[in-house]
Amino acid sequence: MNRKFITYCILFFIPILIGYYLIETVTLNLPSRFKINQSLIKNNKDSFETLILGSSQMKDAVNPEWLDSPTISLASSSQHHDSDFKLMKTLVPTFKNLKTVVLEVSYSHFELPHNGSNFWKNPLYLKYYNVNAFNRSIRLNDRLIYLKNPSLYSKLILSNYLLKSNKDSLNKKAFYINNYEGVFSRVNYNEAKISTISLFKINTIEDLRIYKTNKELFFEILEYLDDKNIQVIICTVPMYKEYLHKRNPSILLRRDSVLSMANKKYPSIEFVEKEEDTINFEVHDFINHNHLNPDGAKKFTESLNTILNQNE
């Protein structure tokens, strides 16, 4: 191969490597729940009594600071049961004082595919929690954070460092305390206007193959926690009424039947079922159709706290 060609290739690619290294460094310095949780795990892992898992609905619904027992919430956006289980398997044995695991089972949890080995958060689990969620040995690029979701990280870098427009504020337990901004606040919580919003994310497609896989894993999780003698609390998080109307009844029926089976098999399981609680959770408690804001989170966390205290 021509020496001149190699030299120019090296000269060409060096700025790209340096540039990427800088972006990766900036990304790692972004404020993040993962970073806070990492330090919580490092300093307090022997004191946690409750572990909260689940997706963004759960992340926004529970503020661990308002719970009486020492709690860590590892719930995170788009996090499915397979990721939950991987986190559990690595972290639960290290939490010496753990008594309770709180799981989320949303309306469509059993008919949405698992995150799998290509989930963009897997490098974050590896970096901050030392959890290998890839289902395989670690590769070189598994440690690159920015490259797994450049669109999101670019927006975050822009809003945090260049526009300085990010007003998100995390408390010591990694909960967003001013998380009010959303579709509902943009229309001033006007219910008439909200009812005209037809596009929001809801899964209505039935998939019995996914259902079977997800159900099996769910029972595997319950079995694992039962073996470890850990109390399980299953939560269904409040949803706004328009969302409730759009649910597919067959998916809902199958979800409820799984919960009923779980209850029969493991009678010690506690439930916090708030999905259809449209009396206590009003429009002002929501960011959008399926996420609570901190006001809603306060109500939900109180309900969870009551159950946790009963188990003490």
Place this chain on the structure above:
Amino acid sequence: MLFNSFSYGLFLPIVLLLYWLIGYKRLKLQNLLLLVASYFFYGLWDWRFLFLIIASSIIDFISGIEIAKSDSQLKKRVFLSISIFWNLGVLFIFKYYNFFISEFLTLFHLDTNTYSFSTLQIILPIGLSFYTFQTMSYSIDVYRNKIKPTSNLLNFLCFVGFFPQLVAGPIERASNLLPQFNKERSFNIAESKDGLRLILWGLFKKIVVADNLAIVVNTIYSNPEDYGSLSLFYASALFFFQIYCDFSGYSDIAIGSARLFGIKLSKNFNIPYLSRSVAEFWQRWHITLTKWFTDYVYGSIIKKRDRNYFIKAFALFTSMLLIGLWHGAKWTFIIFGVYQAIIITFERIPFNIKGKKVTVSHYLTKMPFVFAVIYSFLLITTSCIFFRAETLESSFFIIQKIASLIPSDNFSLLIGMKIIVIPILVLLEVLTRKKNHPFESLEKIFNRPLRWLIYYIFIIAIIRYAGPTEQFIYFQF
């Protein structure tokens, strides 16, 4: 291993460095390295199917030699049949068996448990349709005395398994690719630079254009009932650009990668959205596949008969039906092929005007360019609905909804900044339409710093828009 993956970014330079370190004077060793690298590349997906590639290669290698050696026509035909039966048999079992069995059972209302026919639990080996067609054409060409068979097994294995084109083409002919493995290849700086530029352009098309359009297309096609006519048509038009950038992006990376090894692969796309007719579209889209069917199916049917309009139409229908079926064992692909055949047949209907025999195609070439392009784009976009929709019912539902002109309340939500990539792509390709790719002439226009700046901008766009690694659409075929 995907071309748009981190692994390929490591694999390619390592293989390339070893390849040129070996040097062009040790041709056997260079070919051996290419073969090992190609099998490694394929084996990372599923090593078990390497045996299938090797078996196909060896059967066609032996068939080729035996066909050439045989004195009698009968013997030649026997060996050609062995090659064709093997290739089509493998293709049938892995790709079509389940489809035909399930359709047969449905047709006669049979129960899979009662009868011995049942579907198989098998996965489709990636790239199967590409390499079986490539090896099959070798045997046919030897039979037709178009090429002489090779007696070098290593070179033949390289011809079938060469990693840049193994899994999604271009479908190469032995007459073009095989001789390149027989002769010494020296490092050419200009070719290598152009190869790198082509890879960059291919990655841009795949990652920045195709994968971004996929987000809108997938959203609309996953719930077509929620969208109005305009949104559905918009999604179908975007899908045309998505699949074009996805597949032509793959071809560009394949051609560019091969060029780094001193090997030239055939051009597979030629700005298909500039076609004046559907017939012209197929001369610009997946060129190597169209040429394959033209030579071995269409040509074979019309060769021995009177070349009247009806025979040609029959040959065209057969070819297009098979092209549709080549894409997959689904009714949507069959209808896709038939639809294209109907349009092309219509374009070729001869009629008399003032004693002169003319066709619609003739009028399309006389028509103002913009109108002709719009005509073919609309028809191709409609065919894309069959290509993209999961089921035939869903395709007809979408077409029906588009035709009923239902207002699209949420249309404005679907138009994001990302759509701007289409005009950028079209502008770059149209302005450089006489070149092989838009970066080709940069060297003559700009000095090095400016050229590098342009490349950096494209690289930044690729990194910025790189999402979870999306598989290339044509891998499934």
